[in-house]
Amino acid sequence: MSKAAAAASLPVTLFVGEPSLVDPLVQAAIDQVLDRAAQSLNLEVFRHGERPLAEAIGALRQVGMFAARRCVWIRGWSPPKARAKSAEADETEGDDAEEGGDGGAQELLAALEEGLPAETTLIISAASIDARSRLYKYLSKHAKIEDMRIDTTREGRFDPDQLASIVEARLRGAGVDKIGPQVIDEIVARAGTNAGEVLQEVDRLVLGLQDPSRIAIEDVRAGMRDLAQTWVFDFTGAVSERRLADAERMIERLLGSGEPPLRLTALLATHVGDLMEVRPMLDLLPRGAMQMKADKLLFGPMQSLPESFRRKHPSWRGYFRLKAASNFDKDELLRLHGEIVRLDLSLKSTRTDPLLLFSRLLQSACRLPARGRG
Numbered sequence: 001m002s003k004a005a006a007a008a009s010l011p012v013t014l015f016v017g018e019p020s021l022v023d024p025l026v027q028a029a030i031d032q033v034l035d036r037a038a039q040s041l042n043l044e045v046f047r048h049g050e051r052p053l054a055e056a057i058g059a060l061r062q063v064g065m066f067a068a069r070r071c072v073w074i075r076g077w078s079p080p081k082a083r084a085k086s087a088e089a090d091e092t093e094g095d096d097a098e099e100g101g102d103g104g105a106q107e108l109l110a111a112l113e114e115g116l117p118a119e120t121t122l123i124i125s126a127a128s129i130d131a132r133s134r135l136y137k138y139l140s141k142h143a144k145i146e147d148m149r150i151d152t153t154r155e156g157r158f159d160p161d162q163l164a165s166i167v168e169a170r171l172r173g174a175g176v177d178k179i180g181p182q183v184i185d186e187i188v189a190r191a192g193t194n195a196g197e198v199l200q201e202v203d204r205l206v207l208g209l210q211d212p213s214r215i216a217i218e219d220v221r222a223g224m225r226d227l228a229q230t231w232v233f234d235f236t237g238a239v240s241e242r243r244l245a246d247a248e249r250m251i252e253r254l255l256g257s258g259e260p261p262l263r264l265t266a267l268l269a270t271h272v273g274d275l276m277e278v279r280p281m282l283d284l285l286p287r288g289a290m291q292m293k294a295d296k297l298l299f300g301p302m303q304s305l306p307e308s309f310r311r312k313h314p315s316w317r318g319y320f321r322l323k324a325a326s327n328f329d330k331d332e333l334l335r336l337h338g339e340i341v342r343l344d345l346s347l348k349s350t351r352t353d354p355l356l357l358f359s360r361l362l363q364s365a366c367r368l369p370a371r372g373r374g
Contacts, residue, residue, distance in 0.1 A: 010143045015125045017148030020196035033121045042070045048077045053104035057111045068119045077126040105135045174206045178214035186220045192227030236271045240324035244366035251358045261354040265344045275325040276333045290326045
């Protein structure tokens with residue numbers, strides 16, 4: 001998770017990752033350079049985009065006031081995104097593309113190549129950065145890089161082991177010494193895709209503890225919101241794969257726990273709409289393609305699909321959408337979408353038990369005759 005480059009020759013550190021993870025590390029790094037009293041005079045913070053980068057570069061050339069040391073923090077570095085490139089574009093083209101425009105990467109790079117005054121430290125923080133850029137390559141060779149980004153799985157969720165380490169560190173940093181069995185696993189299971197939101201929820205959870213030195217799984221279940229909403233994937237997956245028993249069980253549990261019925265119909269309508277959108281792509285694949293192993297299909301025939309599809313549904317997301325769509329033909333999806341619309345109207349205009357209405361829909365959707373596609 002934390003990756004430091006080879007021995008740094010410049011007093012420069014690049015922190016990459018979610019601000020809620022990175023900012024405390026930046027502050028700790030600043031504290032090592034300047035004591036708190038000196039920070040009021042010799043620390044300058046520039047939020048990238050709010051003030052001209054030229055001001056930060058100018059600040060780098062100044063010397064400290066009443067002290068030898070000085071620190072400049074360029075916070076939230078975000079150079080312009082690289083232009084869309086074909087798979088054949090080489091690395092040099094990618095570098096030039098990113099550093100075009102007014103992002104300031106070239107100006108900053110030029111300032112670093114000129115060198116910094118003695119006792120001046122530069123810290124840059126960024127949520128993300130293109131490793132192909134000349135700035136990143138220069139920093140990886142001459143400075144220090146702390147990469148705090150969390151890897152994601154094929155489904156777009158955080159790597160559970162990395163997130164577990166971060167959550168445990170957060171709890172212990174907040175003074176929780178006794179962490180009960182399965183507490184970390186339960187927090188990870190409830191985590192969404194925004195690291196900052198997860199850590200805020202962990203902080204809120206700690207504030208609500210009766211004994212702030214210990215936490216049990218019951219505290220997590222009672223006090224932490226489910227940010228992951230993994231039931232979304234489970235429920236739509238059961239419908240896509242026509243697993244009626246699983247879909248019925250989940251809808252009963254969701255409605256029983258207070259999930260708004262109209263939200264569920266909106267979820268289903270969006271899901272089916274997505275399948276209707278990607279279904280024509282199956283006709284562009286070779287016969288039998290959907291029976292191929294996932295990685296062979298993803299890095300083989302799927303690469304020939306239109307760029308507009310691959311851009312909107314990249315990598316594994318596109319694969320799972322195609323896999324789900326292959327269980328239905330066009331007419332079945334059109335009919336299912338119409339039934340969802342009618343379900344929505346019934347929920348708004350009648351007093352019929354929502355569970356009964358959803359059960360009818362699921363039986364129609366999951367018992368449609370499955371046919372092999374592709």
